Amino acid sequence: MFNKIILIIFAMKDQSKTKVEFIPLLLTEKTDIYTIRLNEEKDTEFNKFLIMFKDSEDEYLKGDLDRIIRAIEKISENGALESYFRNEGLFKDRVCAIPLLIEPRDKTKHGTLRLYCIRVSDSLLIVGGGGLKVTDNYEADENLESKVKTLQAIDNELMKLERQKTELIDEIVNISVQID
Amino acid sequence: MARIRYIDPELKKALGKVPPSIRREVGLSFDIAGRISEILKLKHLSQADLARAVGKKPALVSRWLSGTHNFTIQTLSQIEAALGVSIIHVTKARK
Numbered sequence: 001m002f003n004k005i006i007l008i009i010f011a012m013k014d015q016s017k018t019k020v021e022f023i024p025l026l027l028t029e030k031t032d033i034y035t036i037r038l039n040e041e042k043d044t045e046f047n048k049f050l051i052m053f054k055d056s057e058d059e060y061l062k063g064d065l066d067r068i069i070r071a072i073e074k075i076s077e078n079g080a081l082e083s084y085f086r087n088e089g090l091f092k093d094r095v096c097a098i099p100l101l102i103e104p105r106d107k108t109k110h111g112t113l114r115l116y117c118i119r120v121s122d123s124l125l126i127v128g129g130g131g132l133k134v135t136d137n138y139e140a141d142e143n144l145e146s147k148v149k150t151l152q153a154i155d156n157e158l159m160k161l162e163r164q165k166t167e168l169i170d171e172i173v174n175i176s177v178q179i180d
Numbered sequence: 181m182a183r184i185r186y187i188d189p190e191l192k193k194a195l196g197k198v199p200p201s202i203r204r205e206v207g208l209s210f211d212i213a214g215r216i217s218e219i220l221k222l223k224h225l226s227q228a229d230l231a232r233a234v235g236k237k238p239a240l241v242s243r244w245l246s247g248t249h250n251f252t253i254q255t256l257s258q259i260e261a262a263l264g265v266s267i268i269h270v271t272k273a274r275k
Contacts, residue, residue: 023188024186024188025187025188025191026184026186026187026188026191027184027185027186027187028182028183028184028185029182029183029185030182031182035188046188046191047188047190050190050191050194054194063202065194066197066198066199066202067202067205067206069191069194069195069198070195070198070202070203070206070207071206071210071247072191073195074206074207074210074211074247075210076182076184077182078210078211078214081213081214081217083213083217083227083242083245083246083247084210084213084245084246084247085246086246099246099247099248100248101205101206101209101247101248101249101250102248
């Protein structure tokens with residue numbers, strides 16, 4: 001009976017983990033850009049972001065979305081160059097945001113959009129989730145912080161795989177990771 | 181232009197709706213940043229070297245290379261003069 005209880009606890013602990021799959025978003029001869037699907041949900045994190053803002057009535061946010069999407073396209077053409085990205089997470093991780101030329105606006109009335117990603121190399125970018133940023137930094141926003149923390153956890157798992165000599169650019173479509 | 185091997189259908193649909201002005205704005209911004217990066221690499225110069233050459237702070241040069249900077253003609257001219265190469269070309273009308 002006691003052993004059965006232990007097994008149930010372990011099973012429940014595994015269910016608290018999130019399964020992450022890597023889904024192709026835009027693959028070119030220069031750069032592979034993937035997004036992520038969590039726990040086999042219908043929509044990827046990129047699609048959720050798109051769905052949330054594509055019909056926005058706020059002209060600034062509509063413009064941000066257009067610029068982010070176009071930036072993804074340019075990155076696929078030119079490479080995920082290090083100079084394009086600012087580290088958003090901690091120095092030990094590779095979490096960044098998709099670069100956005102922000103149109104000047106009244107910040108008290110309009111936020112800006114932020115879409116986070118992991119820049120693995122010039123040839124491999126993983127796009128996560130994002131949202132509306134109305135605070136000075138992501139830590140002050142529960143939703144944005146959660147998106148960044150998810151990517152940090154994923155990046156941690158990817159770095160473990162790289163230390164085991166996994167070639168992510170070749171293998172990423174075939175692997176999934178589990179994060180807390 | 182890099183050949184596309186695969187594009188998510190929703191991304192492709194969304195790209196089709198980006199207004200031409202924003203397409204060109206982001207395209208130019210990224211291409212200029214990429215071109216400056218390329219020249220620095222070819223000339224074995226760092227961002228700090230460029231910053232010193234134009235008399236600006238390194239953080240500003242970093243912003244120039246981010247693909248999100250709205251360049252003025254003055255700034256582009258300073259960069260071209262410092263690097264000794266053209267970054268952008270203007271197509272002249274045929275006579």
